[in-house]
Amino acid sequence: EVQLVESGGGLVRPGGSLRLSCAASGFTLSNAWMSWVRQTPGKGLEWVGRIKSKTDGGTIDYAAPVKGRFTISRDDSENTLYLQMNSLQTEDTAAYYCSKGVGVHNFFDYWGQGILVTVSS
Amino acid sequence: DIQMTQSPSTLSASVGDRVTITCRASQSISVWLAWYQQKPGKAPKLLIYKASSLESGVPSRFSGSGSGTEFTLTISSLQPDDSATYYCQQYNTYLTFGGGTKVEIK
Numbered sequence: 588e589v590q591l592v593e594s595g596g597g598l599v600r601p602g603g604s605l606r607l608s609c610a611a612s613g614f615t616l617s618n619a620w621m622s623w624v625r626q627t628p629g630k631g632l633e634w635v636g637r638i639k640s641k642t643d644g645g646t647i648d649y650a651a652p653v654k655g656r657f658t659i660s661r662d663d664s665e666n667t668l669y670l671q672m673n674s675l676q677t678e679d680t681a682a683y684y685c686s687k688g689v690g691v692h693n694f695f696d697y698w699g700q701g702i703l704v705t706v707s708s
Numbered sequence: 709d710i711q712m713t714q715s716p717s718t719l720s721a722s723v724g725d726r727v728t729i730t731c732r733a734s735q736s737i738s739v740w741l742a743w744y745q746q747k748p749g750k751a752p753k754l755l756i757y758k759a760s761s762l763e764s765g766v767p768s769r770f771s772g773s774g775s776g777t778e779f780t781l782t783i784s785s786l787q788p789d790d791s792a793t794y795y796c797q798q799y800n801t802y803l804t805f806g807g808g809t810k811v812e813i814k
Contacts (some may be wrong), residue, residue, distance in 0.1 A: 622803075632752070632795055632805035648802065684751055693799040694742035696763070698751035 589613035589697045591685050596702035603675050603706070609668040609685030609699055617641040617663045620688035622695065623670050625681035625704075634693075635670070635683070643691060652678075675706045710734050710798050714806035722814045727783040729809045731796035736776045740800040743772055743781045745792045746808075752795060756781065788813055 595607040607623075620643070623635040636649040638659045647659050658671040668685050682703050686695035711734040721727050731741065739759040744752035754763045756772035759779055769784045783790055791813045796806040 631807050632797075634803045634805075637802075650802075686751075689757065692740075692757075693803040694754065694757050694797060695752075696754050698753075701751055 589687065591687065591697055591699035593683065593685055593699040593702040596683065596704045598705045598707065599675055600708055601675060601677055601706055604671070604673045605675065605704060606672070607670040607683055607685075607702060607704070609670075611666045611668065611685075611687075614687070616661060616666045616668060620691060620693070621659075621661070621668050622686050622688060622693065623657075623659065623668075624684045624686055624695075624698075625679075626684070626701070627681045633681075637688070637693065638668070639691075672704070675704075677706050680704060680706045710737060710801055710804050712796055712798055712804050712806040714794075714796055714809050716809060717807065718810040718812065720812045720814050721786050723786055723788060725786045727786050727790075727811060729781045729794055729796075729811075731774075731779045731781070731806050733777045733779075733798055733800075737798045737800035739775050740798060741772070741774070741779050742797045742799065743770075744795045744797065745790075746795065747792045755794075783811075786811075786813065 590612045592610045622637040636659050639646045656674045660669045682701040684701045685699045687697040713732045741759045743756040746752040760772045771782050793808045793810045
């Protein structure tokens with residue numbers, strides 16, 4: 588059974604950093620296109636970034652609002668996806684989901700339970 | 709960026725009603741569109757992909773249609789369990805989500 592479990596969220600001051608983890612089970616993370624998606628009451632669902640599978644080159648792409656501040660990585664030995672978030676702003680406050688892409692497409696058949704990140708002074 | 713516009717933003721219907729939600733793309737996305745259902749406190753759940761393909765395990769009362777810039781999600785006979793927010797998502801160019809449609813049961 589495929590499962591995605593996020594951890595690492597919490598309260599952080601503006602300008603601070605946080606690293607989210609997404610532990611995957613039931614499939615091999617490096618064989619999937621994985622994304623981070625965030626959700627706020629005001630802006631709805633917003634794609635954050637994606638890492639392609641190893642066989643597709645492992646290319647990483649980011650949405651404009653987070654490019655240069657957020658970094659996606661993967662630990663194949665731990666079957667875990669990461670989102671390193673630096674220079675956090677209040678607008679980054681959201682529930683963050685890791686999600687598994689279907690094949691080489693950017694739609695998602697499995698999602699984590701979501702983890703809340705609050706950026707506030 | 710491709711913008712996705714859903715309508716209506718909310719709708720209220722009775723059990724057994726036929727319900728239709730519309731999603732418009734700011735430019736052609738061919739058939740690269742997915743629909744999700746989200747209940748409060750839960751992650752989105754995939755219903756439809758490639759505009760009209762039903763995800764395994766999803767009840768057949770859900771259907772999708774459209775291509776290009778205009779798409780619809782139809783629930784043929786609304787059930788109490790269908791009370792949720794529905795989102796469209798394009799994946800033609802990276803990906804973007806619509807603003808959501810909240811479906812309430814009268």
